[in-house]
Amino acid sequence: MDSFVPAQYQPRLPLDQLIIEAGSDGAGDTMELDVVIVGAGPAGLSCAIELAKLARADGSELNVGVLEKAEALGEHSLSGAVVNPRAMRELFPDLQDSDFPFRRPVDKEAVYLLTRSGKLRLPTPPTMHNRRYYIASLCEIVRWLGAKAEALGVTIFTGFPAAQLLVRGPAVAGVRTAAAGLDRDGKPTPGASAPNDLTAKVTALAGGTRGLLAQAWCERQHVPSENPQIFALGVKELWETKQPLDRVIHTLGWPLPRDAFGGSFIYPLEPNLVALGLVVGLDYRDANLDVHGLLQRFKQHPLLRSLLAGGEMVEWGAKTIPEGGFYALPERRSGEGIVILGDAAGFVDVPSLKGIHYAMQSGIYAARAIYQHLNTGAALAEYDRLVNASYVVSDLYRTRNMRLAFRDGFYLGGFQAALMTLTGGRFPGGKYRMHADAEVPRRSSPNSAGATTPGISKVDAVFKSGNATRDTVPSHLIAGSDVPLEVARFYAHMCPAGVYEATESGLRINAPNCVDCKATDVLGPRWTPREGGSGPRYKRM
C-alpha cells in the first residue's frame, strides 16, 4: 500500500448511542436545572458568568450547572497562549486588565523562518501582531473564571463528563453523564456510580475542540457548513529555563516538511518559565509524521538549545485546534434547546493564532440569547444573530481563506496568504474547497523516523501531563476492526501520547495514556468520554 485514506478505516459516530430520548433507562440520579453547560473552559464559564450576572441584575434566580470532565478546574485546558483581553473586558467591565489572570503583556515579538541550523527573521505578519495582548496560561484563566462563576452562584460539577445528549423529539433536553467505576469489561465495580441525567431548558455545548456531542448533534440535525472542519494538533511543553526570555517568538519552516502546515510558538510566562509548542495541520501527507517527535527535534535547533540548556521540562500536553475558520463554521450554532460555543463551534482564527477571546465572546452572546429565551421564549437563533453581527465572525471572514491556501504547501500558501492580507481577504475571491482531514490521502513510506527521535519519550510525556488514569478503565476509543499495519503505524505516529502501538498482530491500544487531545477522533479511532477525572491534570498549560 503506497497511500491510503484514513477515513476508510474510521468508524462512524455512534449517533444512536450519543443521542438518546430523555427518560431512557440507565440513569442513577436525575436533576433539573435551568441551563446546563457542557465544559468548564473559557466559553462555558463565560456563558455561566454572564447568565448569573443577568439574573442577578434582574433580581431573579437561575439554576446554572457546568459539567467538566477534568478532576479539577482547568486540568483539561491547554492553549499557547497569547490572549486578546477584549472579551474579558466585556465580561468584567468593572475590572482592570491588571486584575485578570494574565501573566504579562507582550512587548517584544519575533517571527523566524527556520532551517535545520539557521534562522531568518521575518517581518511580523499583520495578523500576528500581539502588542497590548497578554501571555497567559489557560489553566489559570479557567480556574479564575471558575471561581468567579461559583461566587455568582453557578454550580460547577468537576469530574462529570457529558457522554450523551438527551432529546425529546427534535428538542435537546439535557445530557447524561458518563458512568464511573467500571472495570475493563464495562462491568460495575463496588464503588461504581451510574450515569446521571441533567435536564435543562437550554443545553450549551462548550466541550472544546472536536466536541463529541456538538459533532453528533450537527450530524443528526444535518447542519451543514461550507467546508468540513479541519484540525491541527499542538504539542506543548512548559520549561523552567536557566536563560531568561523577553519576547514572544513564532517560527515557521524546519522541522516541518513543506507539505505540512504549521509552526511553533515560544511564550515566556515569566522570564524563566517558557511555554513552547509545535502545531501541525492534520492534513499532512506523510503517514510517518509525528508531531511530538517533531517537537523533540525542534528543540535541537540552536535557537532552542541555547534557551533550554540546563533547564527542566515541568509539564507536557497536547490538544487539537479547529482551523477551518469562517467556511467551516456550522451554518447555525443553535437549535431547539441547544447552543454550541467556543472551539466546539470552531471559533478560532488561525492567522492570528487566537481563539480564547472568541470562545469567551461566544459564551457571553449565548448567555444573552439564553436569558432572553428563558424570559420571553424568543428563539435561541438570537445567539447566531449576535455572533454573526460581531467581530467574532467578521474577524474570521477577513482571514477566511488564509489557512486554506496552505493546503497547496508552505511556499505557495505563504504567497497567497500575503496577498490575502494585502487585499483584506478579497484575494482571490470565492473560497477554497477543503477536504476533511481524514479524507486527505497519506503517503506511507517504509522509513520509520520515529525510532531515533531525541528528547522526551511519549511515555515520559504522558507522565508529565499528570495523567494518572486508572489502568483498569474500559477503553474509550472505538477503532475499526481490521486496521492494516500501515494504518496502525500511522496512528502510532499521529498520537502524541503513545496510545497506539502497531504490532505484527495488529493495533494495540493503551487507552489510559490518552490525554484527550482528540487527534485520534479526527483521523482514526473515535474518542468517547471516560469516567470523570481521567486524562491529564494540566496545571499551567
Next chain:
Amino acid sequence: MKIACCIKRVPDSETRVKIAADGKSLDEAGVKFVMNPYDEFAVEEALRRKEKAGTGEVVVICLGPAAGQETIRTALAMGADRGVLLQTEKTPADSFETARLIAAELKSGTWDLILFGRMAIDDYNHQVGVIVAELLGLPCVSAVSHLDIEGLKGIAEREIEGGIEVVEFPLPAVLTVDKGLNEPRYPALKGIMAAKKKPLEVKAVRPGAGTIEIAALTPPPERKEGKIVGEGAGAVAELVRLLREEAKVL
C-alpha cells in the same frame, strides 16, 4: 451519633514539590491542594457511622487559610452536614498550636466520636489528633484500620509490625484513622448541589508562636542515574559482581 471530623488541606500527592526562596516553605505556584487523603477515610467513616445510626450530625473542622473552605465543601459534597473553618494565615509548624485551636473549637460541642486522619501527607507529624485527645481528656486510638461500635463501646483494629492489635475503648473517643478502614466515596452530583447550601462557619483564629520552628527544607538527594550492564545471560556475572562490590547489597 454526633461526629466531628478534623481535616487538613494539603498539596496533592502528585505535586512536583519545589522549595520556596525562603528555604523553609513550599513554593505554592502551580500546586494543587486537596483534602489530606487520610482525612477522606475519616469523613467516609463518619458518614457511614451516621448512616448506620440513622441519626446524628457530621461536622467538619478545618484549620488553615481561606481556601480551606474548598476542602470543607468537598466534605460537605460527600455528605457531611456542616463545616467550620478555623482560619489562619498559615498552618502552624508546631502541632501543639494546631491541636490547641482545634481542641478549643471541639470543647464548644459534645461528640460521640472525633476523627482525624492518621497523619497529614505534607508534614507527616502524626500528632494533632493525639494531642487533641489529651487536651480534651478523651481516650485515643491511633491508626485505626477497622472499627466496630456497639453502644458506648468501640473495638478498633490497628495494623502493627507483623500483626494486628485489637483495642477496646469507651465512647466518646478520639480516633486517628488509617487507610484500609473504608473506600471513600466520590461526591455525587446531588451532593455537590446540596453542599452549596450547607452551613460553613468561618472563625478567625490566631495560633501562638509555639516552640517549634522550621529551620530549613531540603529536597532528597537526586537519585543517581542507573546503568545498563548488558543484556542476556552473559551480563549476569558482571551484574552480580557490581551488586557485590559496588552496590554492596549481596
